[in-house]
Amino acid sequence: MTGKETPAPAETVLAVRDLTVGFATETGAVRAVESVGFTLRRGRILGLVGESGCGKSVTAMAVMRLLPTPPAFVESGRILFDDEDLLTFPENRMRTVRGNRIGMIFQEPMTSLNPCFTVGFQIGEVLRFHRGMNRDAARDRTVEVMEGVGIGAAGSRVDQYPHQLSGGLRQRVMIAMALACDPRLLIADEPTTALDVTVQAQILNLLAQLQERLDMSVLLITHDLGVVAESCDHVAVMYAGRIVESAPVEDLFTRPAHPYTYGLMSAIPRLGRRSEYLPTIAGMVPSLDHRPVGQCYFAERCPRAGERCFREIPPLTSRRENHECACWNPHDA
Amino acid sequence: MTHDPTMTHDLLKVEGLRKYFPVKGSPRKVHAVEDVSLRLRHGETLGVVGESGCGKSTLGRVILRLLAPTEGRIWLDGVDVAGLGPRQLRAARRDMQLIFQDVYASLDKRQKVGQIIAEPLTVHGVGDRKARRERVMELLGMVGLEPSAADQYPHEFSGGQRQRIGIARAIALSPKLVVADEPVSALDVSIQSQILNLLVDLRKQLGLSYLFISHDMAVVEHICNRVAVMYLGQIVETAPVEDLFSGPRHPYTRALLAAIPRPDLRRRRGERPLLHGEPPNPETPPPGCRFHPRCPQAMAVCRSTAPPEYSAEGAGRFHGVKCHLYG
Ligand SMILES: Nc1ncnc2c1ncn2[C@@H]1O[C@H](COP(=O)(O)OP(=O)(O)OP(=O)(O)O)[C@@H](O)[C@H]1O
Ligand SMILES: Nc1ncnc2c1ncn2[C@@H]1O[C@H](COP(=O)(O)OP(=O)(O)OP(=O)(O)O)[C@@H](O)[C@H]1O
Ligand SMILES: [Mg+2]
Ligand SMILES: [Mg+2]
Numbered sequence: 001m002t003g004k005e006t007p008a009p010a011e012t013v014l015a016v017r018d019l020t021v022g023f024a025t026e027t028g029a030v031r032a033v034e035s036v037g038f039t040l041r042r043g044r045i046l047g048l049v050g051e052s053g054c055g056k057s058v059t060a061m062a063v064m065r066l067l068p069t070p071p072a073f074v075e076s077g078r079i080l081f082d083d084e085d086l087l088t089f090p091e092n093r094m095r096t097v098r099g100n101r102i103g104m105i106f107q108e109p110m111t112s113l114n115p116c117f118t119v120g121f122q123i124g125e126v127l128r129f130h131r132g133m134n135r136d137a138a139r140d141r142t143v144e145v146m147e148g149v150g151i152g153a154a155g156s157r158v159d160q161y162p163h164q165l166s167g168g169l170r171q172r173v174m175i176a177m178a179l180a181c182d183p184r185l186l187i188a189d190e191p192t193t194a195l196d197v198t199v200q201a202q203i204l205n206l207l208a209q210l211q212e213r214l215d216m217s218v219l220l221i222t223h224d225l226g227v228v229a230e231s232c233d234h235v236a237v238m239y240a241g242r243i244v245e246s247a248p249v250e251d252l253f254t255r256p257a258h259p260y261t262y263g264l265m266s267a268i269p270r271l272g273r274r275s276e277y278l279p280t281i282a283g284m285v286p287s288l289d290h291r292p293v294g295q296c297y298f299a300e301r302c303p304r305a306g307e308r309c310f311r312e313i314p315p316l317t318s319r320r321e322n323h324e325c326a327c328w329n330p331h332d333a
Numbered sequence: 334m335t336h337d338p339t340m341t342h343d344l345l346k347v348e349g350l351r352k353y354f355p356v357k358g359s360p361r362k363v364h365a366v367e368d369v370s371l372r373l374r375h376g377e378t379l380g381v382v383g384e385s386g387c388g389k390s391t392l393g394r395v396i397l398r399l400l401a402p403t404e405g406r407i408w409l410d411g412v413d414v415a416g417l418g419p420r421q422l423r424a425a426r427r428d429m430q431l432i433f434q435d436v437y438a439s440l441d442k443r444q445k446v447g448q449i450i451a452e453p454l455t456v457h458g459v460g461d462r463k464a465r466r467e468r469v470m471e472l473l474g475m476v477g478l479e480p481s482a483a484d485q486y487p488h489e490f491s492g493g494q495r496q497r498i499g500i501a502r503a504i505a506l507s508p509k510l511v512v513a514d515e516p517v518s519a520l521d522v523s524i525q526s527q528i529l530n531l532l533v534d535l536r537k538q539l540g541l542s543y544l545f546i547s548h549d550m551a552v553v554e555h556i557c558n559r560v561a562v563m564y565l566g567q568i569v570e571t572a573p574v575e576d577l578f579s580g581p582r583h584p585y586t587r588a589l590l591a592a593i594p595r596p597d598l599r600r601r602r603g604e605r606p607l608l609h610g611e612p613p614n615p616e617t618p619p620p621g622c623r624f625h626p627r628c629p630q631a632m633a634v635c636r637s638t639a640p641p642e643y644s645a646e647g648a649g650r651f652h653g654v655k656c657h658l659y660g
Contacts, residue, residue, distance in 0.1 A: 196548070197589065198588060200594070201594070227628070229594065230595070267523055269529070271549040272556055
């Protein structure tokens with residue numbers, strides 16, 4: 001993201017540049033993420049939104065260098081974390097970053113918590129590994145971080161197993177584990193999707209409080225535009241592996257430029273605005289192995305598509321301050 | 334079979350319905366549905382909302398008699414469904430169908446879409462092969478799929494298209510009542526609106542009545558005429574949709590509405606009133622009002638006495654609320 005800077009912007013914590021990630025499949029290579037770029041500054045929350053399969057998790061896993069290679073391969077790009085390219089780190093150095101300077105909350109809490117160990121042991125392990133704490137110190141700190149994320153009776157809950165906890169508490173444990181080492185960057189992949197709204201509201205508030213208190217940067221991945229509106233400072237909208245629009249949250253919601261963003265905003269039913277029929281986006285997202293070549297991926301579904309859209313890939317270009325859009329015929333042109 | 338003369342306008346009437354599940358190795362029972370009463374008028378869409386595990390799906394399944402009720406009465410178009418034997422139940426099933434959330438799991442992967450949609454017709458011996466095939470083609474058209482879909486398999490379709498297949502199967506026998514259990518929850522927003530519009534179309538064309546189960550309040554507000562809010566097995570508030578959303582009465586309904594993240598930027602994080610804790614275990618529901626441990630307005634009486642349903646005034650329309658604040 002280039003564009004004009006506001007006065008004295010906070011320092012950049014994470015800058016992803018031109019990231020392209022492919023997967024080798026039986027029928028040939030496919031690209032899950034294409035030329036993705038974004039900038040996350042200190043103490044800010046960047047939302048990465050898009051429909052299922054658009055490449056949000058692959059982007060996050062690529063940043064964490066957790067994609068299985070093969071079948072995954074990074075075709076191009078740089079992932080600058082505090083100005084160092086994570087893609088150049090050897091695995092042993094990367095291991096000192098993960099769970100330490102970068103915390104991560106994964107999309108499926110049950111798969112990332114080991115059912116065979118107590119939650120206290122699992123949080124403690126992070127502290128023993130990264131901080132070299134002994135058992136007692138790790139346990140004390142574990143109780144402290146569990147309390148910090150609002151887990152009541154943390155002193156006894158440390159000895160419980162994941163299945164003994166409710167979904168909301170498990171999610172808090174995941175957050176506690178991700179925050180145990182005071183990371184500079186938190187990557188949260190759908191941290192509330194599996195939760196009920198009343199519990200989701202608690203977790204989102206908690207994340208916002210912790211983020212502010214720790215001056216942490218957060219990459220928040222979600223498909224829920226409501227969550228984005230309430231939590232994020234800046235939003236990047238993905239469609240079929242590419243970022244199609246990127247803007248400060250107010251600007252995105254009041255003046256969406258990309259026809260896809262515009263369509264999404266109208267297609268969601270909103271409280272207090274009843275109508276018999278909802279506007280729709282015709283058709284569906286092209287599957288990974290059927291993405292058209294050398295054109296805008298949204299063109300087939302786009303009500304504003306012109307001839308150029310089927311000939312040339314629109315680059316992400318700056319429209320207004322910090323507002324970028326990849327479209328030949330955007331809404332506010 | 335008993336007929337209830339009072340229900341001239343009601344397609345469905347449920348009274349005092351309970352469903353308890355046994356707990357393995359314990360004398361306790363899961364109180365999944367606890368004393369639920371509701372009515373659904375012809376052509377109406379009644380939303381059932383509430384958080385995970387509050388008993389929405391169980392309620393829907395008991396009404397369809399896919400699960401036997403522990404207690405209570407269910408009338409469909411005047412027929413007492415709860416009391417039907419297996420034979421009569423089979424006949425009654427023609428009139429009530431289910432649309433599933435987990436579309437893919439509910440479609441037999443080895444069958445072609447044509448067979449899947451024709452299944453209810455086959456089971457109930459409707460028409461001959463040719464007539465059934467014609468009906469399948471008609472149904473495919475109604476749900477917006479190509480005729481060629483009949484000869485394809487479910488895995489060849491996207492999530493939204495699979496839901497269309499599930500809907501075609503559900504309406505094959507022209508049922509009176511369709512229980513739609515989270516029909517769009519698994520779908521992306523851009524597909525969700527397509528399916529919601531289809532459900533609205535079918536309601537108009539076929540005069541269907543829906544019991545629409547969902548945890549998404551915005552979707553419910555969009556599609557329903559009336560809403561029932563469930564908490565821990567009980568319906569705590571029932572009202573016409575406009576009244577419920579503009580003037581929620583029950584503290585739980587208020588908290589639920591406040592918790593929804595809204596894509597309208599008018600509120601930002603940290604500004605909403607929060608409900609503490611999580612719903613209690615339905616094996617050991619709290620005494621008194623089931624919501625009292627989480628209720629910001631709980632009074633002494635709430636801890637001991639379960640509130641009856643009070644009628645809150647509302648432009649002459651019924652607005653029921655189970656809360657002592659309105660007693
Ligand atoms: N190991 C893999 N091999 C092949 N394709 C993969 C693999 N992992 C992911 N993909 C594909 O990459 C694309 C992007 O997946 P990703 O998980 O990033 O989506 P997402 O945006 O996180 O979706 P969701 O909202 O459903 O979590 C998908 O089409 C997915 O099928
Ligand atoms: N077959 C069963 N045996 C035992 N308990 C069950 C069974 N089916 C449901 N339950 C329990 O009954 C309660 C209500 O479940 P139900 O599936 O009806 O909830 P729901 O409101 O549909 O939730 P969700 O939103 O997650 O679908 C839950 O506590 C559930 O664990
Ligand atoms: Mg994902
Ligand atoms: Mg359910």
